Amino acid sequence: MNFSIKKRISSPLAKIVLAFTALFLMISSSSARTFVFTAIPDQDETQLQKRFGKVAAYLEKELAVEVKYIPVKSYTSAVSAFRNDQVQLAWFGGLSGVQARRLVPNSMAIAQGVEDQFFKSYIIAHHTTKLDRNNGLTKEMAGMSFTFGSKGSTSGRLMPEFYLREHFKESPNEVFKSVGFSGDHSRTIALVQSGAYQLGAVNFKVWERELAAGKIDSSKVSIIWETPNYPDYQWTIRGDVDAKWGEGFSQKVQNALLNIKDPEILNSFPRKGFVPASNHDYQPILDTAKSIGIID
Template sequence: MVLSLATFSGAASAETKTLVFSAIPDQDQAQLMKRFGKIATYLSKELGVPVKYVPVNSYAAAITAFRNDQIQLAWFGGLSGVRARLLVPDSQAIAQGYEDTEFVTYFIAHHSTGLQPTEEFPKAIAGKTFTFGSKGSTSGRLMPEYYIRDVLGKTPKELFPSVGFSGNHSRTIALVEAGSYQVGATNYKVWEKAVAAGKVDTSKVSVIWKTPTYPDYQWSIRGDVDAVWGEGFKERVKQALLNMEDKALLDAFPRSRFIEADNSDYQAILDTAKEIGLLD
């Protein structure tokens, strides 16, 4: 069950000193609960403090929880991480998946469109119905919209008769597969995992284009955690993430390993968001 931020008071207290973390809801909640419940157990063991995962119902809610110290650690996308860190002084990106340094978005299309895979941007998507993921998603909105505007020279509303925001990548795939939208933009990791699990009918929907690479997901932590848990705690959290070797935990993301991250790694995301008007 997703907790409402209005009723959730998850900030670490002096009595319990529970480290609370969350993640952007980029997939269905059942998948997220399965993944992050195991991460909470792992971190609690490694750090020697109680660690709790709390789901949120939107990208904006994850950012708000981070800003309000309802969570101290978060698995953000590139854009949501930039937004959250701008709101919390001294917060830092501390770890990213090895694959997150060169992330891509897949453009997918229903087979009724006749659109075929292409190395070049698929200009023929103009005039089709189109769905993004969440409005705050890097792979599901920011980067695909950037390339749409850059290549076609118009906004999505000007190009597509219907523009949707599915809310998450799994939903985007389902909507395009069902023909509710003719074309969509989705996280390549979510697509590949769903295909491997037999959850996508590839006789109805397929990938037609992938974007150039960009930096995406990362773990971000508030800058005041050392004041709560003691000097060096932020570094301990970072090392626990970097030292994660359990294949079951990594496969749940899915990532091969975690590597160091820095706020500067996401400057390109900040610049792109400003360029298309998603950040001031």
């Protein structure tokens, strides 16, 4: 009986069957792998869960694999999760995207919002400063308290700091009485509106969204200056996803992102839509980060 079994298994047909079975199991294992993404925590967690839960459901349908969104606590942890392959795709800001791609070989920026090609930051002020848009970046700001967003934020720290340094010819710590880091744009607005800080730097998109939602009291806080345009947020994907999910998978992800048409998903960003992006688009961010010593 045992001889008969061995004979059947060793037959050419049986070997072919076994080979196809192994291949099927390998493909099944690959298709069962969960594709995970994250996003920099640029506003409160409730809004992030709402936004990216919809994105996960959309991508799962388009890619025909299980897709999961996981939140992170900081910009640094978003970059670390990408580096350690805990996530394979991330919605980064300009600076965090540059940092992540430098750490993971062959990773690529694949899509950005239409507005992210021409992004900008606002400098906002509490009403007691008596500053407004007519003042711009003025010497009266010196000696006041100032808060950035996250230390790793493009729109909440990197670009505002660059222009402040360019204008005042000194670092923010030398210009202002005190300098803080709120952690996210929503908190920056709240801190300046409350008077905890006299001045702050904020992402223009978060400002517009919070203003539309009635969360900003214009009698207490207002915009006094805005930066020139620069490239910012983008979707970045690891360079090894095709090896894990099959040839052309990264292209499928890019196509899915570019084809988001659902107004509910787009409005939650908010973006009019997504367009192709490349690593080269963010060279100005890398150059700026180097110029002020954030990146070596």
